[in-house]
Amino acid sequence: MDTLKDVPEFFETQLDESIIARTENLASFRELGPPDLCHITKSNAKPGVKEVGSYHYVSGVDASSSATLAAYLNSLTYALEETHAWFSKSSAWRIRSGVYCCFNAFSRVDVRVEVKIPGGVESYVVDARGEKHEATPEMWQETYISALLRAILYSDDANYRLAGFRKIDPIPNIEAEAHFLEAAEALFFKGWQLGSDPEIQVATVVSNHLTTGIMKYFSENFRYERACFLNINTLYLKDPEVASLLAQSYIGMDEEIKAVNILYEALKQNQMSYALLHVQTDFLLSKGKKTYALKLAKQAVNCAPSEFVTWAKLTEVYIELEDYESALLTLNSCPMFTYNDRDMHRMPTPAKTHLPIKQEIANVGLLDDDNGRDTEADVGLLRLPAPSLRGTFAKAYSLLTRLVAKIGWDELLKCRSSVFVMEEEYRMQKAAEEERRNQKFTNSKPHEKEDNKEPDVIKVKTNGVNDSSQPIPTITVSGDSDNNKEHNVSQENPTTLETVDENPEQNLEETNSHDDNEEQEQKKNINHNAPVDEHSVDSLEEVNLDDEKSGVDETSTPVIEFKGPELERPTQAANEDKNESQSPNNDEQSKDPTLRKDYAFSFNNKRLCERWLDNLFMVLYEDLRVYTVWRSEVAHYKAHQMSYRKTGTEWEILGDLAARLHHKVDGKEAYTRCLDHKFSAKAWLRLLEIYAEEGDVHHALTAVVKLSVYHERWYHEIIYPTAIAHNLNKLIRSEGLSKIHYNLISMNLSPPVAKLVTRYLIFAETFKIPGSDF
Secondary structure, X not given: OOOEOOOOEEEOOOOOHHHHHHHHOHHHOOOOOOOEEXXXXXXXXXXXXXXXXXXXXXXXXXXXXXXXXXXXXHHHHHHEOOEEEOOEEEOOEEEEEEEEEEEEOOOOEEEEEEEEOOOOEEEEEEOOOOOEEOOOXXXXXXXXXXXXHHHHHOOOOHHHOOOOEEEOXXXXXXXXXXXHHHHHHHOHHHHHHHOOOOOOOOOOOOOOHHHHHHHHHHHOOOOHHHHHHHHXXXXXXXXXXXXXXXXXXXXXXXXXXXXXXXXXXHHHHOXXXXXXXXXXXXXXXXXXXXXXXXXXXHHHHHHOOOOHHHHHHHHHHHHHOOOHHHHHHHHHOOOOOOOOOOOOXXXXXXXXXXXXXXXXXXXXXXXXXXXXXHHOOOHHHHOOOHHHOOHHHHHHHHHHHHHHHHHOHHHHHHHHHHHEOEHHHHHHHHHHHHHHXXXXXHHOOOOOOOOOOOOOOXXXXXXXXXXXXXXXXXXXXXXOOOOOOOOOOOOOOOOOOEOOOOOHHHHHHHOOOHHHXXXXXXXXXXXXXXXXXXXXXXXXXXXXXXXXXXXXXXXXXXXXXXXXXXXXOOOOEOOOOOOOOOOHHHHHHHOXXXXXXXXXXXXXXXXXXXXXXXXHHHHHHHHHHHHHHHHHHHHHHHHOOOOOOOOHHHHHHHHHHHHHOOOHHHHHHHHHHHHHHOOOHHHHHHHHHHHHHHXXXXXXXXXXXXXXXXXXXXXXXXXXXXXXXXXHHHHHHHHOHHHHHHHHHHOOOXXXXXXXXXXXXXXXXXXXXXXXXX
């Protein structure tokens, strides 16, 4: 047979088309690059049979030299499936040649090793123009670190997943770890060339992918002493800012006095390092010294005002201080950056795909629980906009959810209206401007013409009040703003979120000129649920929990009706790019001089709300509305002793929703109900995190078993760093390795499955994870 055993493959339509496609895409890779590409060419012993080209993606292979990559290609020759014939086993196919491609993220080139069987090994470098160059020892060292960082940082990244992606353990033993530390130390001050996390605008010596990978590797197995050994040798002596990493390691080792001393010495040499100030801020927050932490967080903002992380840290400190208005104002000041997707391949459509399942995994039968019905979900749940947030917008939304978890939705709206200019306040200010302009026009001479230039005020577009009996609205957010905002900000009308139940005719009328609006609004009679009060809060909206049955005849099957909870819809905040249309009710308010005076006073003491933050309030409103409906339905059905049914996918979405809103108990319940309907790797992983925090060894090991089998099915042979290993290390640290091992034995697992789980315990014992000695 022409396929590999237990190795994924994509067969090419034309020979070497995957290599050509990768060469063409080299110029588009921005950061760490795509997964490694392994391409092999197979030939048949029979005459007249064409050669076949296939490829697969892989990470974790030792890329320190051409010999190690050639060894991986050679190992595939033993993976060809054999054809069973009478009295013998043979295969007419053999691997004639292979090419291994590994991206060097430092030099932005592709290092390739070509093996010919029989024949020799050739290694070369391909640049963005497709030209070949000789591979130098420095390039091999850079390629080795680049491959390791991709394996470490993207081991569980949902944005870095591909079908047929084989993941191998990048650092299998102590010797490999020592090699990694040596190479990382040599390239430490080149780390800024790799880029950084999406929340960091400018990569620095201590804020880049290399330092993030080092800290992730040693922090998730609680072996901070190895990170200290890396930094303390020479790196700290060359750059005092490295003390931020060293101090984090000391704090992780419970050596807090050493951490404080080294931070003190480093800040004397470099007072403008926000990384050093942030480590001190986190340390003070952990000790309850919030006032001191606030001073340091403000100093960090002064040191790096263009960085998102400094403003986000200051927002966190204000939340801890319960100064929620200042937290909102600080969050509104955060600079937002465009999110760049992970570097991935753009390959031609393969002629055939081969995704084999290992026989021992197929015999376990743990993954055959899927049901077609359980993959369906309500459209309103599928279209929730929050899961699509990325980068700085996702971080800002998490801060907003922390605020609402602290003080509640109603109080958050009050804080919002007290610090930001709202629609009604703007209209009062605008009415006063128009009145003064009209008086000026009346008192002017006949030959003088009125200046048609609009005053320098804010333009606002309002949405009509939605029908409370409509189903949950769907927010559609698209386009990039002019200030490097993400895709969730609309260009045409960035502050108006389009919903399903929006009235298109009203929106069309609102786009007319301001003078036409004033004439038409006197003739129109628009019914609103309630007038907008002076605190710029919309009327409470009634949530209908029986949307699907709203049109059913009462004589049919009896349905228990109840009134759902009311959730206040946030009003639009004023900003610079809103259109100047207003509703009749607001016109009546704007004619009241008393209200106009009050609003003019408050208008001068408030700030404009950024468009992206205004959108995030609407995203939060959708999450809270769906969550409120869900919990009310659950309580309603329990009160009437009825079973509450959802599909597996719906339970998974509700679990994610509860987790976003910091409702751990409800999230745990939803994930558990999801697993009653179908297998879900996401649900098992979230439950594993919850069980590890609770110290529930038995249920945590059950989740580890399920996830280990799932990962082995999809060629994830990596042990560490993974989310499974991190949570198991938590349990080993608190409960001890012996207790984990005895609990695993008591589960009476089949030998193949027990072998998969035991690998994690062997890793903990080999690398001496805290808790492995008892």
